[in-house]
Amino acid sequence: MNLAGRPLLDVRDLSVSFNPSAVEAPAVAGVSFTVDRGRTLALVGESGSGKSVTALSLVRLLPPGIAPLGKAVFEGEDLLTVSEERLRAIRGAKITMVFQEPMTSLNPLHTIEKQISEILELHGARGAEKIRARIIELLEEVGIPDPAERLGAYPHQLSGGQRQRVMIAMALANRPDLFIADEPTTALDVTVQAQILDLLKRLQERYGMAMLFITHDLNIVRKIADDVAVMQKGRIVEAGPVASIFAAPSHPYTKALLAAEPKGMPPAMNAEAKPIISCENIRVWFPIKRGFFRRTVGFVKAVDDVSVTVREGETVGVVGESGSGKTTLGLALLRLIRSEGEIVFLGQRTDELRFKELRPLRRDMQIVFQDPYGSLSPRLSVADIVAEGLGVQQKALSASQKREIVARALYDTGLDPAAMDRYPHEFSGGQRQRVAIARAMVLEPKFIVLDEPTSALDMSVQAQIVDLLRDLQKRRGLAFLFISHDLRVVRALASEIIVMRHGKVVEKGPAAELLNHPKSDYTRALFAAAFDIKVEAGAA
Incomplete structure (x- = not known):
């Protein structure tokens, strides 16, 4: 069969209903799109719009008993009607998929080498030395440092970015024609996110593969996609080249998505406002114990000599990559973990108080966690x-x-x-x-630690939560410590920003000054990755 000139994937009238007898609308209703060789199509929309269900339908990974209707023709074969045996040959070889959270996708009981080798062996690779060499080549290709040394590592021994790179290596193991990425960067820091997106673009050019990229973040679409299809309530409401859709969206929902970025500016810092909480030279060091007698051989310096003051009606943003000490600092201020250094809350030293003595103060200090599903x-x-x-x-x-x-x-x-x-x-x-x-x-309360409260949310919902927090703060004079790796949200809320790396403060100051004139190379790299702009260099 001559497939020249045809799209690699041609989806027509795809529909999925989880309860066909119910009156509610199907999860996916009459969706049609094409993906061409070497190009990237982004499926965008809010949670519940049907993006992931669409992708899972293509490789028939829906729950038992759920059968998608329509057609999904891949290289001349309808994926929705081919035999299970043929579909298993296609999955992992010609079509591969990477999911949002690599920690739940990787088996915690198996080494990285074993998990990648299973993919290779399943599709015909033989010979232990040959397979091992291919695994090292793949890990090197996706940017894992010292790949030969990491073969015996387990998923929990890798960072979030490294785990996602391993997932990408597994997906690329058999040189697929179509790569499906379902929110692969949502849980990652902006700098790691930028690295993963650059990696995917390079690998796409090298392998000539097509990509179906699922996301709710339109900034990512701008960076990686050639074409975009906007989904709402199970339907595609608008589709076309990225440049055209972003420049002149025609559907009201697309316009609303593009306008959904958190907006507004925080109030200016008020030096006369009453300090609600302050700390001086806070340290949180976790001991590293080894040997039979579990002797301390060193320390993880999660927070190292950090000082901060949060005033009434003010938001202090704490930014940095995962592992920089942001959350540990917030927990230390609330006295939820042990720390060294002086902490003053509402004029009272709390670092000297015992657990029972702290209880009356607990009502005035609260925390909101990142994951509304788990908290x-x-x-x-x-x-x-x-x-x-x-x-x-x-x-x-x-x-x-x-x-x-x-x-x-x-x-x-x-x-x-x-x-x-x-x-x-x-x-x-x-x-x-x-x-x-x-x-x-x-x-x-008087003081709230907000620990990544918007990172798991769609951009339109992020904007709503930012407006809500700003309104509550104005009405109640609340002091916020806002922990985030999303600089766009921090820009909309914080009047002061602290940049942390490896437990230390790299740089801090008024938000407007820091955003426009960052002094350190790390801060400039962080802002450039977040805003996709060239930030003016400050003094060395």
Whole structure:
């Protein structure tokens, strides 16, 4: 069969319904698109739009009993009707897929060498030495340092970026024609994200493969895709070349997505504002123990000699790559982990207080975590989750009084109080994060640590959460320590920025000054990766 001039993948009227007998709309409804050899098509849209279901349908990885309808013709064969045996030969060889979270995709019990060798052996590779040489070649190709030395490593011994590189190496092992990437950079720092995107572009050119890239981040689409298809509620509402769609979007949903980036500027720093919390020369060192007697042979200096002050109504942004000490600093300020150095909260030294002595102060210091899926108990209703702190700090309240306070907290965070008896799984990611914020706000604290509260959310939901936080801060005079690797969100919220690397402060100062005139090479690289611009160099 002559396939010259035809697209590598031609999808026509693809539909997927998880409950065909129900009245609700299907997850994917009549989707059509093509992917040409050597080109990248990005599928974009918010969570629940059908992007991942579309990709999983192509290689028939949907739950048992769910059969996609339509056609997906790949090199002349319909993937939706070929035999299971033929599909297994295509998967991992001609079509490969990389998922969002490499830690859940890689087997924690097997070494990197074993996991990549399985892919090679499954598709015909033989000879231990030959396979080992190919694995080293692949790891070198995706930028793993000292690849021969890392063959025996387990996934937990690698960084997030390295794990994703291993996943890419596995996907490239058999030189595929089509590479499907499902949100492969969402959980990564901006600098690592930029490295992975550059890597994928280089490998695409080297192998001549096509890519189907699934993302909710339009900034990534600009960097990596040739064509884009915008999905909403299971349908493609607009498609075309990236330059055309971004320059002149025609559908209201596409326009809304492009305008969804967090906007606005934080209030200027007020030196006269009352300090809510401050620390001087904070250190958090974790001992490294080895040998039979578990002797301390060194320390991981997670936070090393850091000083910071957060004032009333002010947001201090803490930025840096994973492992820089951002979260450890926030936990130390809240006295949730042991640290050395002076911490003053509301005029009182807290680093000298015992656990019981800290309890009365806990209501004034709260934290919102990164993952709204993991930070809320699936066994408790929203009312119980939000009221949990009231049960500890205000035991005299009656059940009806607690419900009234919970209802007010939910209303303040943009949620319907009538939904308080529902459970977390009944809410979207953005709504769950609002529940987490309501839980932090219910005790009317003075200081909140926000630990990557928007990184797992779509850009439109990010913008809503930023507006919510800014509004709550203005009304209540809250002090925020905002921890993030997303510089766009930090720019919209923080009046002061601290840049951390390897536990130390690289640079800090007013946000506007730091963003426009960063002094250190590391800060410039961080900002350039985040904003895809050339940042003006400061003094050496």
